Amino acid sequence: MDTLRSMRVFRAVVELDSFVRASERLGLSPAMVSKHVMHLERHLDARLLNRSSRHLSLTEIGKVYFEQCRDMLDNLDEVEATVGRTTVVPRGMLRLSAPVWFANPIFTRTLAAYRARFPDVTFDIDLSGRVVNLVEEGFDLALRVSEAPAPALIARPVGSVAFYLVASPAYLARAGVPRQPQELAVHALISYSLMAAGNELRFDGPGGGETVRYQPVLQSNNESLLHAAALDAMGIALLPSWQADDDLAAGRLVRLFDSYQLVSGKVYAVYASRRYLSPKVRTFIDFLAGEGRLGGNVP
Known part of the structure; x- marks a missing residue:
């Protein structure tokens, strides 16, 4: 045999x-x-x-x-x-890790569109919010939002996402609306632990750049928890636009500091090696990078 x-x-x-x-x-x-x-x-x-x-x-x-x-x-x-000189049809299970907030219609529409083109590929997606070890845990790739991906891995930009400081109307009615970034020092901040570099936020605004230090009342690596806490008036949260846009449109959350630019993270497809990149991984990365599916202009 x-x-x-x-x-x-x-x-x-x-x-x-x-x-x-x-x-x-x-x-x-x-x-x-x-x-x-x-x-x-x-x-x-x-x-x-x-x-x-x-x-x-x-x-x-x-x-x-x-x-x-x-x-x-x-x-x-x-x-x-x-x-x-033939074309390989991508097939098999693609194991992928991504942030919790990728559980949203933007990403699911992208997955559905990819499978419509490559129906022999299936997905096993980890949205636990942890930074997985690609090699040891057998993941094909990870999608990570970062300014500087780990140098030991191969990282290709496939999109971008803006982050907003938001709060519920109930919280702002109780604690007041901060008008200047420095006022955040006396507010309750809800912080994403994987982006909380020294509990500091960098603002670029009309007067130039400034850095604000804060003390979080809640810190977690799970963006769904931070989102729920913001809706429940626990404090001011830094959330990705994909997660906050519907609540902003419905008035459940209010965006703060519109005239300031905050974090705008690149979405990277991260994988362990360029050598022998399988057809399913290569086509999926190309698909994500194409036509601005995950936002922004991708080089």
Whole structure:
């Protein structure tokens, strides 16, 4: 039995979480799909999958083998396409990490549009708000908003997003409306911990630049919590425009310091290496960067 063919079958079984769905995609019988997986297990002398009547799961060895198998097949497809001058159809599961506030219509419309073009790609997206280790945790790429991405990683700008200082009408009625940035020192600030560099905010306005220090009443790496706290009149929050725009339009939040420029972060697609970039990753990054899908002009 062809081991390379068995590897492709094994990959399909894992990504589709089903022998039956893999058989339908590959045009094989479920029995033949099972034979391919068993061939690999005999070849490796190791169990790759835990099977039950209703569920499949990878063993520890299976997890390691699947990651290596997937990368090798992606690389092989790309090499064959280059040699044969054909176009590789992106396929497989794309594991992606992004900030919590990417759970919004702008990003979901982008995902839907990408899948309409490349229907063989599926997504596994982590929106936990943590900075994942791409290599150790098996992520294909991460979307991060930063002024200076980590130098050890490859970062390509794919968009931009503005951040606003906002507060609820109830908070402003209680605490007053700050007119100058320095007045923030006596207000309750809600702070995003991954952007809270020394609890300082930099303002560029009519009078030039100024830096304001503040003491947060709430600090978190979860933007959804900060958003909810701002709506509940807990204080003034720095929120991405994607998250705040609907509330600003509805009057649930008020934007402060319109004449000042605050943070305007670039959205970067971050990945571990340029070498052997799989078709699904390459096309997804190109898709994000195209036509200003994530805002701003991308070089």
